[in-house]
Amino acid sequence: MSNSIAGDTTIVDHYPRCFGCGSNNPASMRIHAVRDGNRITADWLPPETAEGGPGLVHGGYLAAAVDEIQALLASSVAGVPAMTATMSIQYRKPVLLGRPLTLEAEVTEQRGRKLTLTMRALDNESGEACFEGSGLYIAVRSEVWMSQMDKGGKSFSGMDFSNGDLSTFFGWHVRSLRENYRGTAESDSVTARVEFANLQPAQWVFRLDGPELAIDPATGAEARVDIEIHSLGFNTWLAMLERPERAADLLAESGTRVHGEPGALTTFFAQLSSTETKVTE
Numbered sequence: 001m002s003n004s005i006a007g008d009t010t011i012v013d014h015y016p017r018c019f020g021c022g023s024n025n026p027a028s029m030r031i032h033a034v035r036d037g038n039r040i041t042a043d044w045l046p047p048e049t050a051e052g053g054p055g056l057v058h059g060g061y062l063a064a065a066v067d068e069i070q071a072l073l074a075s076s077v078a079g080v081p082a083m084t085a086t087m088s089i090q091y092r093k094p095v096l097l098g099r100p101l102t103l104e105a106e107v108t109e110q111r112g113r114k115l116t117l118t119m120r121a122l123d124n125e126s127g128e129a130c131f132e133g134s135g136l137y138i139a140v141r142s143e144v145w146m147s148q149m150d151k152g153g154k155s156f157s158g159m160d161f162s163n164g165d166l167s168t169f170f171g172w173h174v175r176s177l178r179e180n181y182r183g184t185a186e187s188d189s190v191t192a193r194v195e196f197a198n199l200q201p202a203q204w205v206f207r208l209d210g211p212e213l214a215i216d217p218a219t220g221a222e223a224r225v226d227i228e229i230h231s232l233g234f235n236t237w238l239a240m241l242e243r244p245e246r247a248a249d250l251l252a253e254s255g256t257r258v259h260g261e262p263g264a265l266t267t268f269f270a271q272l273s274s275t276e277t278k279v280t281e
C-alpha cells in the first residue's frame with residue numbers, strides 16, 4: 001500500500017494484495033487513485049492481460065474497475081471499509097487495449113453508512129466517456145470487518161505472526177508503512193516487535209527499537225524509541241496510512257498511550273527494515 005500525500009490530495013489504496021489497487025498482487029489492476037474531497041481520479045492503462053475481444057478490454061474487467069474506483073473513494077470518505085451492495089455499468093464505447101484512461105468517481109450522497117457513488121472513464125485521447133458506473137457502498141464497522149477476516153481465516157487469531165511473516169495482514173500494513181515513510185529519512189536496520197495482548201478487540205503493543213533513531217532529521221537529535229500502542233482502531237490505522245506525517249498526532253487524538261517520543265514515529269517507520277512479531281495471547 002502506498003497511501004501518501006500529494007499536495008492537498010491523498011493517494012488512496014487500501015490493501016497491497018487487492019486485485020484492484022494492490023501493488024503486491026501480480027494480477028492487480030494497479031489502479032492508483034488520488035482523492036480530493038468527495039472526488040477521486042486515477043490515470044489507468046488496462047493491461048494486455050485484460051483483453052476480451054481482439055484488441056478490446058474485457059467488459060467484466062472494466063466492471064471491476066468501476067467497483068474499485070468507487071470502493072476506494074467510499075472507504076476513504078467513510079474512514080472504514082465500505083463494501084459494495086450494488087453496482088452497475090453502462091458501456092458507451094469499446095475500450096481499446098493500449099489506450100490510457102482517466103477514471104473519475106464522486107460521492108453523490110451519504111446517508112448514515114450508505115454512500116452512493118457515480119463514476120466515469122474517459123479516453124485520454126478523445127476525451128469521450130467509454131463507460132460509466134454507479135453503486136451503493138455500505139460502510140462496515142471495524143468489528144464486522146474483523147469478523148469477516150476471521151471467517152476467511154484472516155483474523156489475527158488465525159494468523160501466524162511467529163516468524164514475522166510479511167504475507168500476513170499485519171505484515172502488509174507494516175510493509176505499506178515502510179513504503180510510505182521511505183524517502184523521508186535515511187535507512188538503518190530497525191526492528192519492530194509487535195505483541196497482541198488481546199485479540200478481540202485487538203490490543204496492539206508495538207516495541208520498536210533500532211540502532212540510533214534520529215528524532216528530528218533537521219537537528220540530528222537521536223534517541224531510541226520504545227512505543228506502546230494500545231487499542232489501535234482501524235480508523236486510526238487508516239488515517240495514519242493516509243496522513244503519515246500526522247501519525248503522532250493521530251495516535252495522541254485517539255487516546256493511544258505512547259511511551260517514548262511520538263515525534264520519532266515518522267522517522268522510525270522510514271527506517272523500519274525488519275519486523276519480528278509475536279502473539280502473546
Ligand SMILES: CC(C)(COP(=O)(O)OP(=O)(O)OC[C@H]1O[C@@H](n2cnc3c(N)ncnc32)[C@H](O)[C@@H]1OP(=O)(O)O)[C@@H](O)C(=O)NCCC(=O)NCCSC(=O)Cc1ccccc1
Pocket residue numbers: 014018020067068071072075081082083084085086112113114136138139140
Ligand atoms: C455489508 C453489507 C453490504 C451490508 O450489510 P450490513 O452492514 O449488515 O447492512 P444492513 O443490512 O444493516 O443495511 C444497511 C443499509 O444498507 C441498505 N442495503 C444493504 N444492502 C443493500 C443492497 N444490496 N441494496 C440496497 N440497499 C442495501 C439497507 O437497506 C440498509 O438501509 P437503511 O439503513 O435501512 O436505509 C452486506 O450485505 C454484505 O456484506 N454484502 C456483501 C458485500 C460484498 O461482498 N461486496 C463485494 C466485496 S466489496 C468490493 O469488492 C469492493 C471493495 C474493494 C476494495 C475495497 C473495499 C471494497
